[in-house]
Amino acid sequence: MYRSLLFLFVLCFAFPTFAAEKPNVLFIAVDDLRPELACYGKQHIHSPNIDKLAESSTLFERTYCMVPTCGASRASLMTGIRPARKRFVNYLTWAERDAPGITTMNTQFKQNGYYTASLGKIFHHPKDNEQGWSEPAWRPQGISWYQRPENQKLHAERQKQGKRKRGPAFEAADVPDNAYADGVLAEKAIEKLQQLQKQEQPFFLAVGFFKPHLPFIAPQKYWDLYDHSQIQLPENYKVPQDAPAESIHSSGELRAYAGIPPKGPVSEETARNLIHGYYACVSYTDAQIGKLLAELDRLQLSDNTIVVLWGDHGWNLGDHTLWCKHSCYESSLQIPLLVRAPGIKGGQRRSALIETIDVYPSLCTLAGIPLPKHLSGQSFVELMHHPDTKWKEAAVSRYRNGDTIRTDALRYTEYTNPKGKRTSRMLYDHSTDPLENQNVAGKRTDESKTLSKQLNQIKGRDGKLGGK
Structure with a gap:
């Protein structure tokens, strides 16, 4: 024991800089990014830079957002607490209003000696x-959504008709990366890294990319990575058998764009263009992430920087006839999550069920800073070290009047009225029906009852601020 204490004394006083050094954090958010990436087994997607990051990271194969809409999802992740029927509800959510007095992740790092900076979209509202x-949080300003003159004109004309009227849902233009916002964001993030590298203070740099969010606009070269004739509609381009009506929405977010009918299905060619555009935007954002990571290497910061890449929620590309997110289906809820940390072996994969409320405590653990008492999630760092670590058996999410629980093989969802009375439910068995084509809740009532009880126990345990 004496030798151990002596060693610590020498470490702390003879080498104070080494002992006090904390890892930096590069926190990369990507809006509307579903886990349709090559590193997730989807080889038709060109995502070489994210794939390269995966080679040195722990890739979490089954991660779920808390709410499938941006403001609410980000607020839940950044506060580390679960949503509820009246907390973290929609895309306009302010974390500080829905959870007043709660120490957010960025605040926790700032209070523990980190220089914190936000570029792009982290919280939905820059002032949150x-x-x-x-x-001050920074976002690109003065950049036109569209680069093709005819699309700029159409967008301007439609904006005069109302704020919810927009130009085309997709665009390919022969322009450089920085003609669009994410290219400018990547340049700003590189500049910020260069500034932070000169400081002695550890940094928490959050960079939030906007694409592949609608509209699907990207330079032509990223569209050219894909053969349009090979673009396929999803196998589950239909409403699931026996699905409750309230599980299917009208894809209202998409309806604002020119060329999209106000209701009903889009044409098959429009569907293919939307899918093609989404793929192009994924590749465009992947290229910007690659530039940022390359600069991290060039500045020799990689060895002492935790890198996290996450999507704020899933996205439907015609799944169940849906576009956008806003549902309790797997395609709206599953996200990619990659974590690279000093001292932890890269190239690993974990199939454990992760909730995005687990990110906050995990980053605190990796950085060696205290965990606030209010957190609802748990650190997955031990899971990164040891794949056989005992872990949670379920991931719970919600959207409006629907609450959903994902276990190893099942997804159960129940919808309730404002008084809490159940109005409908659905159950999908991913061991036999991974695309969720057949609701079996009515046939497997015992399992539905058990999952309902488990779901409501978790909601009740974590439903209040400060509850664990």
Whole structure:
């Protein structure tokens, strides 16, 4: 024991810089990114830079957002607490209003000696939790959504008809990467890394990319990575058998765009163009992430920087006839999550069920800073080290009047009215029906009852601020 204490004494006092050094954090968010990436086994997608990151990271194969809409999802992740029927509800959510007094992730890092900076989209509102950033949150300004003159004109004309009227849902233009916002964001993030590299203070740099969010606009070269004739509609391009009506929405987010009918299905060619455009945007954002990671290497910061890449929620590309997110189906809820950390072996995969509320405590653990008492999630760092670590048996999410639980093989969802009375439910067995084509809740009532009880126990346990 004496020798151990002596060693610590020498470590702390003879080498104070080494002992006090904390890892930096590069926190990369990608809007609307579903786990349709080559590193997730989808070889038709060109995502070489994210795939390269996966080679040095722990890739979590089954990660789920808390709410499938941006503002609410981000607020839940950044506060580390679960949503509820009246908390973290829609895309306009402010974390500081729905969870007043809660220490957000960026604030926790700032209070523990980190320089914190936000570029692009992290919270939905740039001024949300602004006291948690060491400098004002930054976003690209003055950049046109569209680069083709005819699309700029159409967008301007439709904007005069109302804020919900927009130009085309997709665009390919022969322009450089920085003609669009994410290219400018990548350049700004590289510049910020260069500034932070000169500081002695550890940094928490959050970079939130906008694509592949609608509209699906990207330079032509990224569209050219895909053969349009090979673009396929999803196998589950239909409403699941016996699915409750309230599980299917009208894809309202898409309806704002020119060329999209106000209701009903889009044409098959429009569907293919939307899918093609989404793929192009994924590749475009992948290229910007590659530039950022290359600069991290060039500045020799990689060895002491935790890198996290996550999507804020899933996305439907015609799945169950749906476009956008906003549902309790797997395709709306599953996200990619990659974590690279100093001292942890890369190239690993974990199939454990991860909830995005687990990200906050995990980053605190990796950085060696305290975990606030209010957190609902749990650190998965031990799971990164040891794949046989005992872990949670379910991931719970919600959207509006639907609450859903994902276990190893099953997804159970129940819808309730404002008084909490169940109005409908659905159960999908992923061992036999991974695309969720047949609702078997009515046939497998015992399993539905058991999952309902488990779901409501978790909701009740974590439903209040500060509850664990």
